[in-house]
Amino acid sequence: MENYQDIREAVAKLCARFPGDYWRALDRDMGYPREFVGALTEAGWLSILIPEAYGGSGLPLSAAAAVLEEIQRAGCNGGACHAQMYTMGTLLRHGSEAQKQRYLPKIATGELRLQAFGVTEPTSGSDTGALKTTARLDGDHFVVKGQKIWTSRAEHSDLMLLLARTTPLKSGMKRTDGLSVLIVDMREAVGNGLTIRPIRTMMNHATTEVFFDDLRVPAENLIGEEGKGFRYILSGMNAERILIASECVGDAKWFIEKAGTYAKERHVFGRAIGQNQGVQFPIARAYANMRAAELMVREALSLYEAGKNPGAEANMAKMLAADASNEAANVCIQTHGGFGFAEEYDVERKFRETRLYQVAPISTNLILSFLSEHVLGLPRSY
Numbered sequence: 001m002e003n004y005q006d007i008r009e010a011v012a013k014l015c016a017r018f019p020g021d022y023w024r025a026l027d028r029d030m031g032y033p034r035e036f037v038g039a040l041t042e043a044g045w046l047s048i049l050i051p052e053a054y055g056g057s058g059l060p061l062s063a064a065a066a067v068l069e070e071i072q073r074a075g076c077n078g079g080a081c082h083a084q085m086y087t088m089g090t091l092l093r094h095g096s097e098a099q100k101q102r103y104l105p106k107i108a109t110g111e112l113r114l115q116a117f118g119v120t121e122p123t124s125g126s127d128t129g130a131l132k133t134t135a136r137l138d139g140d141h142f143v144v145k146g147q148k149i150w151t152s153r154a155e156h157s158d159l160m161l162l163l164a165r166t167t168p169l170k171s172g173m174k175r176t177d178g179l180s181v182l183i184v185d186m187r188e189a190v191g192n193g194l195t196i197r198p199i200r201t202m203m204n205h206a207t208t209e210v211f212f213d214d215l216r217v218p219a220e221n222l223i224g225e226e227g228k229g230f231r232y233i234l235s236g237m238n239a240e241r242i243l244i245a246s247e248c249v250g251d252a253k254w255f256i257e258k259a260g261t262y263a264k265e266r267h268v269f270g271r272a273i274g275q276n277q278g279v280q281f282p283i284a285r286a287y288a289n290m291r292a293a294e295l296m297v298r299e300a301l302s303l304y305e306a307g308k309n310p311g312a313e314a315n316m317a318k319m320l321a322a323d324a325s326n327e328a329a330n331v332c333i334q335t336h337g338g339f340g341f342a343e344e345y346d347v348e349r350k351f352r353e354t355r356l357y358q359v360a361p362i363s364t365n366l367i368l369s370f371l372s373e374h375v376l377g378l379p380r381s382y
Contacts, residue, residue: 001302004066011067014039015074020346023077027204027349032156037081040071041110046084050092054100055108061239062301065246072250075346077353079205082247083153084115086240087161090181094224094232099183103159115153116160116186118210119233122149126366128163128230129175133212135164135182140219142166142182144193144212150360152207154196160184160210162217163233166226181229183221192216203352238304240361241314245297248321251354252290255328258347259283259335279335286328293320312375319367322357329354 018036026033040046045067050056057063064085071078088107091099091114106112124130133146144164154160160183167178190196193215196208224232260283263274273279296317303310329351333340340347358364372378 001062001298001305004063007063007066008070010043011045011070012074014043014045015071015076018076020075020344023075023349024343024346030198030200030204030206032153032206033077033080034156036076037113038110040081044108046081046110047108049085050088050104050108054104056104060305061242062305065243065297065301068243069246069250069253072247073253074250075254075350077204078247078250079353079356080153081115082243083117084113086236086243087114087117089236089239090161090232091183091223093235094181096223099221099223103183107159112158113153114157114159114161116151116157118148118151118154118160118162118184120148120150122147122209126362128179128233131163131165131179133162133164134168135162135166135180135217137166137219138216141216142219142222144182144184144215144217147209147211149209150199150207151210152205154186154208154210155198156206158185158187160186161223163229166229176230178227179229180226181223181232182217183223184215184217185221189215189217203349203356205353205356237362238300238310238314241318242297242300242304242310244357244361245293245300245314245317245321248318248325248354248357249290249294249297251325251350252286252293252321252328254350255325255332255347255354256283256287256290258345259286259328259332262339263335273335282331283335286324286331289320289324289327293317293324296320312371315362315367315370318357318362319364322354322364325354326358 044057047056048059048064048067052058068078068082091103103112107114121131121133135142135144162182162184163179164182165178166180169175169178193213195211198208201207263279264272266273300310300313300317303313332347333351336345336347339345369381373380
């Protein structure tokens with residue numbers, strides 16, 4: 001599989017323009033990295049998966065994975081915009097030609113941001129079939145009522161992909177049937193049935209809760225067929241898992257390099273602390289686990305690009321990479337001692353950011369349940 005060294009070098013060069021003090025200032029104020037997202041957009045990195053016919057680069061998923069890995073490896077935060085890569089896939093795969101012509105070229109240029117994904121709800125969590133947000137057809141509009149939570153970047157996005165129930169759940173009906181995907185134009189919706197409430201979290205992730213109060217969405221904004229939305233969303237989840245895993249690998253590489261450099265430079269009791277096996281062994285183990293996760297990411301990418309279903313591999317890649325980055329983060333803090341908690345070293349910020357991926361976009365426990373049932377043939381646990 002191609003390594004995309006030229007892409008990696010170009011992304012690293014761009015990221016060098018946004019050093020730690022840039023991210024620390026944003027972190028203090030929970031600010032959105034407009035300049036960073038703008039630079040990525042201008043360079044074409046956020047449209048790397050959009051076909052050339054719609055103004056993008058038309059490169060495979062492995063190229064996008066390389067971009068996101070390098071962003072994280074440079075100490076930056078791709079979480080500000082990574083959803084644009086995989087949410088766009090739902091529109092590309094299942095949208096009408098008119099919808100693709102209307103939105104994709106403007107997404108490619110940055111004129112429109114598609115970074116909000118309305119799926120999770122307060123009462124259903126990962127149980128998507130239990131969502132309660134409804135979209136009722138009224139003439140040539142859907143009327144949307146309900147709420148979503150953990151809708152990241154809603155305040156900074158022009159468009160949202162929304163999953164809502166268009167057919168009431170009835171006895172004998174599969175719970176994931178009757179769900180549909182709508183494109184919501186946030187610019188028109190806010191104040192006209194859509195309310196956004198920011199949620200402060202332990203990391204700067206610009207996440208929100210959104211409320212729909214009889215929001216009217218044009219029927220022409222329905223993606224694909226009514227009632228088949230869950231399948232459309234599901235088809236993009238393997239790409240989502242793989243891209244998030246790539247970010248975690250990048251995080252792990254940043255932590256390992258940071259810990260290794262400090263272990264060589266920090267001298268206590270007359271010698272470098274990295275000379276002590278108690279310091280060097282945890283770093284070495286974190287490196288080995290990072291490499292193992294990296295190989296699983298490559299396996300998942302290979303299957304994905306071959307047109308196969310890498311469900312197990314994508315989930316394992318996400319879990320192993322999130323575990324590797326979390327381990328490397330802990331090792332990095334431990335290596336730095338008290339300085340690991342100091343803002344100026346960026347370790348504590350990155351530690352908080354990478355911790356998210358133990359939980360999102362899918363928790364480790366759900367991945368283990370998936371592997372138990374669908375790979376190992378064990379009884380369904382939920």
